[in-house]
Amino acid sequence: MQFRLEKRAEVSRPMLYxxxxxxxxxxxxxxxxxxxxxxxxGAIAVREIFLTPLTNSLxxxxxxxxxxxxxxxxxxxxxxxxxxxxxxGAEGQYIAGGLAATGVALITHQMSGWWLxxxxxxxxxxxxxxxxxxxxFLRVRLNVNEILTTLMLTYVAVQLLNFLVFGPWKSxxxxxxxxxxxxxxxxxxPYIIPGTIxxxxxxxxxxxxxxxWIMMGRSIFGFxxxxxxxxxxxxxxxxxxxxxTVWITLLIGGGLAGLAGMLEVAGPFTRxxxxxxxxxxxxxxxxxxxxxxxxxGVMLAGLVLAISFVGGEVAQTTIGxxxxxxxxxxxxxxxxxxxxxxxxxxxxxxxYHKKATGRDSDKKAGAEAGAS
Amino acid sequence: MNIDITIxxxxxxxxxxxxxxxxALGELxxxxxxxxxxxxxxxxxxxxxxxxxxxxxTGNPWLGIGAAALAGVMVSMLFAVxxxxxxxxxxATGLALTIFGTGFSxxxxxxxxxxxxxxxxxxxxxxxTEDRFLRVFFxxxxxxxxxxxxxxxxxxFLQKTRAGLILRAVGExxxxxxxxxxxxxxxxxxxxxxxxxxxGIAGACFPLLLTPQWVEGLTGGxxxxxxxxxxxxxxxxxxxxxxxxxxxLIATMELYAKAAGGAFRxxxxxxxxxxxxxxxxxxxxxISLRRTKxxxxxxxxxxxxxxxx
Numbered sequence: 026m027q028f029r030l031e032k033r034a035e036v037s038r039p040m041l042y043x044x045x046x047x048x049x050x051x052x053x054x055x056x057x058x059x060x061x062x063x064x065x066x067g068a069i070a071v072r073e074i075f076l077t078p079l080t081n082s083l084x085x086x087x088x089x090x091x092x093x094x095x096x097x098x099x100x101x102x103x104x105x106x107x108x109x110x111x112x113x114g115a116e117g118q119y120i121a122g123g124l125a126a127t128g129v130a131l132i133t134h135q136m137s138g139w140w141l142x143x144x145x146x147x148x149x150x151x152x153x154x155x156x157x158x159x160x161x162f163l164r165v166r167l168n169v170n171e172i173l174t175t176l177m178l179t180y181v182a183v184q185l186l187n188f189l190v191f192g193p194w195k196s197x198x199x200x201x202x203x204x205x206x207x208x209x210x211x212x213x214x215p216y217i218i219p220g221t222i223x224x225x226x227x228x229x230x231x232x233x234x235x236x237x238w239i240m241m242g243r244s245i246f247g248f249x250x251x252x253x254x255x256x257x258x259x260x261x262x263x264x265x266x267x268x269x270t271v272w273i274t275l276l277i278g279g280g281l282a283g284l285a286g287m288l289e290v291a292g293p294f295t296r297x298x299x300x301x302x303x304x305x306x307x308x309x310x311x312x313x314x315x316x317x318x319x320x321x322g323v324m325l326a327g328l329v330l331a332i333s334f335v336g337g338e339v340a341q342t343t344i345g346x347x348x349x350x351x352x353x354x355x356x357x358x359x360x361x362x363x364x365x366x367x368x369x370x371x372x373x374x375x376x377y378h379k380k381a382t383g384r385d386s387d388k389k390a391g392a393e394a395g396a397s
Numbered sequence: 398m399n400i401d402i403t404i405x406x407x408x409x410x411x412x413x414x415x416x417x418x419x420x421a422l423g424e425l426x427x428x429x430x431x432x433x434x435x436x437x438x439x440x441x442x443x444x445x446x447x448x449x450x451x452x453x454x455t456g457n458p459w460l461g462i463g464a465a466a467l468a469g470v471m472v473s474m475l476f477a478v479x480x481x482x483x484x485x486x487x488x489a490t491g492l493a494l495t496i497f498g499t500g501f502s503x504x505x506x507x508x509x510x511x512x513x514x515x516x517x518x519x520x521x522x523x524x525x526t527e528d529r530f531l532r533v534f535f536x537x538x539x540x541x542x543x544x545x546x547x548x549x550x551x552x553x554f555l556q557k558t559r560a561g562l563i564l565r566a567v568g569e570x571x572x573x574x575x576x577x578x579x580x581x582x583x584x585x586x587x588x589x590x591x592x593x594x595x596x597g598i599a600g601a602c603f604p605l606l607l608t609p610q611w612v613e614g615l616t617g618g619x620x621x622x623x624x625x626x627x628x629x630x631x632x633x634x635x636x637x638x639x640x641x642x643x644x645x646l647i648a649t650m651e652l653y654a655k656a657a658g659g660a661f662r663x664x665x666x667x668x669x670x671x672x673x674x675x676x677x678x679x680x681x682x683x684i685s686l687r688r689t690k691x692x693x694x695x696x697x698x699x700x701x702x703x704x705x706x
Contacts, residue, residue, distance in 0.1 A: 030484070030703060032703070111488055113492060159678075163678070163681070163682060163685075167682055167685040167686065168685050169678075169681045169682055169685050170628070170681065172435065172488065173621065173624065173625050173628075173677065173678075173681060174678050174681065176618070176621050177618075177621065177625075177674040177675070177677050177678050178674070178678070180617075180618050180671065180674040181671040181674050181675060184667040184668070184670050184671040185667065185671075187667050188665050188667035188668070191667075192665065307496065310489075310492055310496075311493075311496065314489055347504055347507050349500050349503030349504040349507065349613075350500075350504055351500075352496065352499060352500025352503060352504070353497070353500040353501055353504055354500075355496065355500070356493055356496040356497035356499075356500050356501075357497070359489075359492075359493040359496060359497075360475065360479065360490075360493050360497065363479055363483075363485040363486065363489055363490050363493060364478075364479055364483050364485060366483070366485050366486070367483040367484055367485065370484070371484070371703075
C-alpha cells in the first residue's frame, strides 16, 4: 500500500484551522518523549511548560507581558509573509525601535508630561521603519534579497546597541555597568491593572491585531497584499504595484517591531541594557506561522508561545529543565505546523498495487518519490 | 607592515575563511539542485556542538568532525522531508531549521560550557610549522586543506561528471529531468544531505580551529554570510573560494584593529565587528548593480516539485 499526494483545487478550511492545534499537541507528545529520553520526567516537563502557566493564575500577568511584543511583531511579519516579503530581521528593527525610543527618553530626561510616552512610541515606530527602509529600498530598486539584508542588519543593530550603552549613552551613575540612566516616571509605561505587572503593551497588542484584521479583511490594501502574495501575475494585471506592496508591508513590519521595542524598553526594562535583544523578533516568525498569518491567529499563537516562555521558566525552577529546551519546543512546533501545511494544500490518497504498465509505472515512481 | 605580522594575519584569515568556504560549498550544491536551504546557521550550530562534544569525550578531533558531519546530515533530513516530500515552504522551513539548531546546540552545549579541548592543529612536522616563512603554507589544520580539496571536488563534480550534470539539470528544469526518468526528489535529497554534512563540518571548525571551547551561538551568523557568498560567487566554486577569503580577511580586520591600535583605534570596535555584515550587504548591492538579468541562479531555485501534480 502506498500513499500519494494530490493537489487540492482549493485550500482545505478545516485543515487550515486544525493543523496549528495538531502541531501544538504533537509538539507536546514528541517533546514528552524526547525529554524522557534525556532523563527528565517528560510528562511533567510538558505539563509545566504548557499547562502550569494557564492553571496558575499568578502566571497570567506574565503571559500578558510576554505575549504583547510577540503579537505586535508577529502581526507585522504575517502581513509581509502574506505578500511573499521575507523580513526575518524583526529582531534588528525591534532593537532599532528600542534605541530610538531610548534616544528620545535621554534627550527629554529632564522634562515631564503626558506627551513623552507617545513621542517615544512614535520614535520607536520610526526607528523600526528606518531600520527596515534600507532592505526595502534595496529590494525595490536593486532587487537585493530582503532575507539576507534584514538579517545582516540585525547583527549591526546589536553592535550599535553595544556601542551606545558601553559608550555615549552609558549612565554616569551606573558604577561602570553598561546601561543608560533609568527613564523618568513619565517615560515609563504605567501599570494598567493595579497590583499586576501588566503595562500598556497588552492592550496595544490586542488593538494592533484587531486593526490588522480589519485592514487585511476589509480593505483594498489587504486584498492587494494577498493577491501579490498568491498570484503576482494577476496582481500586476490588476494594477497592484509590487513595489508599493513591498515598501508598505516592510514598513508595517519594521514599524510594529520598533513599537514593540519601545514598549519593552519603556516597560519591563525601564532603561537600555545590552540584554535588551531577547529574540522576540525571531520567535515572532514562529508566531506568525503558527497563527496561519492571520491577525487573530497570530494573537492566539502569541499567547501559545508566551505560555512556552513562562512555562519554561517554571520548569527551570521546578524540575531543573535547562532554559534552551524551550527553544527546542518552539522549533518543533514550527516544524510540525509547516509539515501540517501539506494537508491544507494536498489530499492524501491511498494507492493500491496495480499491474504497472507504461505510464502507470511512471506515475507510481513519482508517487513513491512524493511519499518517501 | 612587517613580515611576521603579515604572515600572522594570513594564518588568522585562513582560519576564519575555512568554515565559510565549507558551508558555502555545501549550500552551492544544494542550490544547484534547485533547493534553497536557509538552515545553514542551524546545521552549523548542530555540527559545532556535536563536534565539540565528541572531540571532548574521545580526544579525537577526526571523530569529532565525522560526528559533526553526521549530525549535519541528520538535521538536514528534517528539512528535506518537509520541503521535498511534503512540499513545505523552503524559506520558512529553513528558518525553522536554524531555530531548531540554535535551541538544540544551546541545550546540549550547556554541559560543556567552560570545558576546554585542544585545537585541531597542523599535522606537519614542527620544522615546517614553526619556520618563520614556511609556516604560511604548513601551519594549518587538516580541515583547511580539506576545504581546498572540496572546492576542487565540487567544481569537478558539477562540471565534469555525469552525476553533476544530472544535478544541475534537476536545478535548472525539474520537469524535464523528471520526464527523462531522473528522480528529482532523490537527487535533491542527496544534495541536501551533502549540504548538511558540509555545514556540520563547517560548524565544527569553530571549536576545533578558532576558539577551543563551547560558547553558545558561537557561529555568530556566519551561516548567513555563507548563504550570501553563494550569491556573490554566482554559484561557481572558484569564485566562492575568493569570496570566502575576502570575508575571512574582513572578519580578521576586527582582531587586528584591536591589536594594531593607532589609526584603527579611532573607530569603535563595534564598527569593526559589524563590518562582515555590512560588507555582505554592500556585496549584494554590487552584484545586483552589475548583473541585471542573469545572476547565475538555478532556474528552479526555491520552487517545490511534486512529481505527480
